[in-house]
Amino acid sequence: MENLPYGALAALVGLSGGLVLGLAARLGDFCTLGALESSIYGGDHRRLRLWGIVLGTAIAGCYLAQAAGYIDLSQTLYQSVRWNPWASIVGGLVFGYGMALAGNCGFGALARFGGGDLRSLVVVVVMAVFSFITLNGPLAPLRITLFPQIGAESSQNYADLISGLTGLPPLAIALPVAVLCFAWALSYAPLRRSPRRLVWGLLAGLAVVWAFVGTAWLADQSFGEVAIEGPSFTAPLGRTLIYLMTSTAGGITFSVGSVIGVMAGAFIGSSIRGLFRWEACEDPRELGRQVTGAALMGIGGVVALGCSVGQGVSAFATLAYSGPVTLACIGAGAVLGLRHLIGGFQPG
Template sequence: MDAASAFEALAETLGDGGLGALLGLPGGIILGLAARRARFCTLGALESAFYAEDYTGIRMWAVALGCAILGAFGLAAAGLFDPAASFHMQLQWNPLASIIGGLVFGYGMALAGNCGYGALARLGGGDLRAFVVVAVLGVSAAMTAGGPVAELRALAFPRVPVDPDAPLQGLAHALSALTGAGPLVFAALIAAAMLAWAFASAEFRAETGKWAWSGGAGAAIALGWALTSAQADANFEATAVVSHSYADPIGETILWLMTSSGGGGLGFGAGSVAGVWLGALIGSWEAGHFRWEACDDPQELQRQIIGAVLMGIGGVTALGCSVGQGLTAFSLLHWSAPVTLAAIAVGAALGLRQLIRGFHAV
């Protein structure tokens, strides 16, 4: 039985949504393990760089990005993934949505103490405060994507489909169009530069677990592209070609858990969400770090709820969170990714500054 036949058989048994969830699970587990075993964390990396001048976390992100870029463009060169079919390439880039959404998400991430991905990983370790963040973020994202906030979001930041004949949006594809060289050439150069910077530190090179799990996180992004592409190729119905993100998919997962009607909300994103939680649970349990924790500070809980609301709004507005834009869209070298990631960093810096100096600080 070839791959297409296997996918068709699984789709008949599980349904398209169930198959999508199954495909999202392994990459999610890898990301969950990376968070628990190597402390692969967006906010932690930014906080260490801002206040301790420790760039280990940033170097971990550079490794993850280098591997994700090489994986995505390598798959494309091998004919196993068409970037044009991806969610990000099918909508015209809205720079204002990237900037505003990224700033709101980053500020909310600082208030909440984690992004959606990080909160799922903490929940896998028994942190019940993270349960509140995940639940509120999911509801906020669902409200922004298709609920009462959706009309305002669509009015302020309209999503316009791209012209099918337009060139692909992104640095590597733009350079390819200018020079005639394949996009893989430029992607490989950019990825090599990121990896070279990361491994220029002898101290970081000695942290084998950190850079190995960071590479695994990048590989998980490429795996998502490969698996959803294979499902789309084997399916007669339209199947989204996506990879991992943790804003809108958390909301979709909550909706499916509440209704489970017709498979609505069940898909790759739900499997990825479950995978991160499961991988984090395995990682924390094996390391003996699993323990139940709850919030005993009402002000802390208030900040986390407000932060989670902002992350849901910002993540949907920007078409992705710190993972959805910072890794997944970045793996395509899409224009939106560095802009959104920079905006998230600025928003997080503002939020962290206020938490440290007090909200009266200007």
């Protein structure tokens, strides 16, 4: 292990965390769009309330790790860049609407592809391409003009904000928030009777903490060569695609490891449950809808600096200003998209 380059070590951190998240998707039914669909149209709130377990675990774990000196959350992307509310709102809405059209977010598409759904491979590739079109390609100048990313000069999280007003340490702010997340989740009796989901919700939250702590240790050891990262699946899809095609453009990184880990975990999980089966798209209109949705997610995710997992879990875990706002806008965009689809709207 000592002879491995730091990028490879970061990839192993991402691979192990991604493996757990992929298993959580398949064995614990952890899915953003699926949670909204089953809650709104199926009357089953277990998957939605599971988010309380994931977030409660991630928030408590991250702030306990910071209090213990294992990580400085201010060095994460979500807090080192000045929060742009419009980027969170516009990017979140665009991402959420695209998620509904595509039938999955980037994380969900990776998990479904790991289960044999070839349609999700189309979503992953198109989303990866459009994320880099927006990040560094033809749409980059427009993105930079409309949603400039400026380094933060002050704290960008709710825990430090409230700490400054009350004098309480950030941990004393974060732990009650985590408790509220757990209470919201466990107040729903059907979820309490689903130990499988509860266990995988805890493990998914711990996977996020592991990612931050692992990359923080590597960042310290490498003198900043490795960035402190949590799981996210928008621009990392593009980085992984480029790496698989060229083995260059930044080389192997945490992003590459986490993407491959989710697919591997999903494959293992779907195989354990006997759910692995090859599926393909037979309806050209469905394919057009998925391509459109994937393109929107690639654009929206880069604008918002993260996806339903990147902002909705990783940024939320640090209590960054952007996390709850972006997650709420992703949810609103997804609900709007689902209503359009149910009403018969078909793009293209």
